[in-house]
Amino acid sequence: MSFLNTRALANVVKVLACVVGAVFSLAATQAQATDKNSAAATCSVTIQADDAYHFIPNHVDVPQACQDFTVTLKHTGHLPKAAMGHNWVLTTKADAPRVAKDGLIAGLDNQFIAPGDKRVIAATPVIGSNETSQVTFSVSELKPNETYAFQCTFGGHSALMQGSLRLE
Ligand SMILES: [Cu+2]
Structure with a gap:
């Protein structure tokens, strides 16, 4: 046994x-x-946006070694632009709330960004289901000790659709 x-x-x-x-x-x-x-993928990132107000990933590290950095926004949801449009708007964290507020007033005709808004470092156009959009910005525009935020400024999404970005 x-x-x-x-x-x-x-x-x-x-x-x-x-x-x-x-x-x-x-x-x-x-x-x-x-x-x-x-x-x-050192100098670029693909960020997915869905019908449930998610940015995936919601944090991006930008290597200081990059000259330019490209963000590709991919809408993985099923809803059209008019109902669930998304954009990707980069500002300092401090500027983000006011940029969203002014973007809301500017509306879809202006891609939900106030015309000529100098606080916007980079932004993609608004996209809907199955669409992608892209933006490339110069890494020299980022400061090492600044806290950056990205958000979707489409009609009220910024409350949920936020992420952080850092120069590493
Ligand atoms: Cu959105």
Whole structure:
């Protein structure tokens, strides 16, 4: 009886060791894949916007080594521009609330940005379901110790659709 129990225990230990080994090698493979992705996409990022007011990711690090940085906004939702339009507007964190307020007044005809708003560092046009838009800005416009924010200024979305951006 005790012999059987020992053998059964040994088998459990073997199976566990196998599972642990598999998890570790999977984790290593994923870490490698992540490294490759970030190396290839150093000076650009794709941000998804959906029907539930999410920006994915909602934080972006801009490497100081980049001359230009490109943001591609991809609308992954199903709703059209008029109902669930999204844009991506970069300002300092301090300027963000007023830029959103003025953008709301400017409306869709102005891409929800007040005409000539100098507080806007970069902005994409408003897009709807399955559309993408892009903006490239000079990294020299960013200061190392400033806190930047991005938001969607489309009709009232800024309360939920916010993210942060940092020069690293
Ligand atoms: Cu939006």
